[in-house]
Amino acid sequence: MTERELPDNANLAGLTTEARNPRSQDLDALSTLEFVRLLNSEDAGVANAVADAAEDIAQTIDIIAERMRRGGRLVYSGAGTSGRLGVLDASECPPTFNAEPGRVVGLIAGGEYALTNAVEGAEDSPEQGRADLEAIGFGPDDALVGIAASGRTPYVIGALDHAREIGAAAIAFTCNAGSEMTRHADLSITTVVGPEVLTGSTRMKAGTATKMVLNMLSTGAMVRLGKTYGNLMVDLQAKNVKLVERAIGLVITLTDCTREQAKALLDASNGEVKTAVLVQLAGVSPGEARERLAAVNGQLGKALAGSDAAP
Structure with missing residues (x-):
C-alpha cells in the first residue's frame, strides 16, 4: 500500500501511544538493571490510567451483564495484541465461570492464524470487521467491545459501525484520548497510559492496561450474573x-x-x-x-x- 492509498485515519502523528518517551531515549545505553527499573516505573502508572476510566468501565460492565441476562453475548474485536488479549479473555471464561461456550467471543483480524503470526494488512479492512461479526451471527442482544490502543484501527471501526447499525451495544476501548473510534461507539473506555518505553510498542503499557480492563469487564459481568458467591469461584468447571x-x-x-x-x-x-x-x-x-x-x-x-x- 502506497502513502497515497492510506486511509485518512492512518496518520499516527499526535497519538500519545506513538510519541517518543523522554524517559527512555537512552534505552540502549542503560544497564540491564536500569532497564528493568525503568520499565517497572513506567508500568506503575498503568493502574492510575485504568482508575481514571473507572466510571466508564463500570457502566460497560452493567451494559454487558444486562445483555447477557437476556441471552446475548460479549464479543471482543481487535487486531494484533488487542485482538489476542480479547481472545485470551474470552477463552478463560468457560473454565473460570462455567460460561456456556460462545457466550464470550474473541475476534481477531486475520483469524485464528493471527493469534501466533503477524498477518500484515488484516487490520486495515473495516469490511472484514463487519464480516467477522456476521459470521458468528452477531445480533442486537449482543455487546461488542472494540479494542485498539491507537483508537483508529479500521477493522475495529467496521465492527463498531455494524454493531450500532443493528442495535447491539458498541463500546470502544482505546489508549488515546479523543480517538476516531470514540465517534463510532455508544460508550468509550480510554486509558491514557502515555508513550511506551519502546516507541510505538503498544504490547507494553497499552497491552497491560488492556489486560487489566478486560479482566474487569468479564469478571464484573460474571459477578453481576451470579457466577460467584462472595469472592469465591463457585461456578468453575473442575476439568483438571x-x-x-x-x-x-x-x-x-x-x-x-x-x-x-x-x-x-x-x-x-x-x-x-x-x-x-x-x-x-x-x-x-x-x-x-x-x-x-x-x-x-x-x-x-x-x-x-x-x-x-x-x-
Missing part, C-alpha cells in the same frame, strides 16, 4: 486436577464438611460446586438444588436465602 482440588476446597469452605464428604457431594452433583453446597446446606436433592438455582438465575446467595443455611 487443580480445579478439582479447588472445587473440593470450596465445598469444604462453604459447608464446613470433611474432605470425603465434599468429594461425595461433588460426585453426586456432577462436579457442580453450587449444587453440592446447596445439597449440603439446604438438605435437598441435586435435582431440587438445580431447580432452586435456576429460579434465581444461578445466584447461590439467593438460593440459600431463607433456608437458615447460608454460611
Whole structure:
C-alpha cells in the first residue's frame, strides 16, 4: 500500500501511544538493571490510567451483564495484541465461570492464524470487521467491545459501525484520548497510559492496561450474573486436577464438611460446586438444588436465602 492509498485515519502523528518517551531515549545505553527499573516505573502508572476510566468501565460492565441476562453475548474485536488479549479473555471464561461456550467471543483480524503470526494488512479492512461479526451471527442482544490502543484501527471501526447499525451495544476501548473510534461507539473506555518505553510498542503499557480492563469487564459481568458467591469461584468447571482440588476446597469452605464428604457431594452433583453446597446446606436433592438455582438465575446467595443455611 502506497502513502497515497492510506486511509485518512492512518496518520499516527499526535497519538500519545506513538510519541517518543523522554524517559527512555537512552534505552540502549542503560544497564540491564536500569532497564528493568525503568520499565517497572513506567508500568506503575498503568493502574492510575485504568482508575481514571473507572466510571466508564463500570457502566460497560452493567451494559454487558444486562445483555447477557437476556441471552446475548460479549464479543471482543481487535487486531494484533488487542485482538489476542480479547481472545485470551474470552477463552478463560468457560473454565473460570462455567460460561456456556460462545457466550464470550474473541475476534481477531486475520483469524485464528493471527493469534501466533503477524498477518500484515488484516487490520486495515473495516469490511472484514463487519464480516467477522456476521459470521458468528452477531445480533442486537449482543455487546461488542472494540479494542485498539491507537483508537483508529479500521477493522475495529467496521465492527463498531455494524454493531450500532443493528442495535447491539458498541463500546470502544482505546489508549488515546479523543480517538476516531470514540465517534463510532455508544460508550468509550480510554486509558491514557502515555508513550511506551519502546516507541510505538503498544504490547507494553497499552497491552497491560488492556489486560487489566478486560479482566474487569468479564469478571464484573460474571459477578453481576451470579457466577460467584462472595469472592469465591463457585461456578468453575473442575476439568483438571487443580480445579478439582479447588472445587473440593470450596465445598469444604462453604459447608464446613470433611474432605470425603465434599468429594461425595461433588460426585453426586456432577462436579457442580453450587449444587453440592446447596445439597449440603439446604438438605435437598441435586435435582431440587438445580431447580432452586435456576429460579434465581444461578445466584447461590439467593438460593440459600431463607433456608437458615447460608454460611
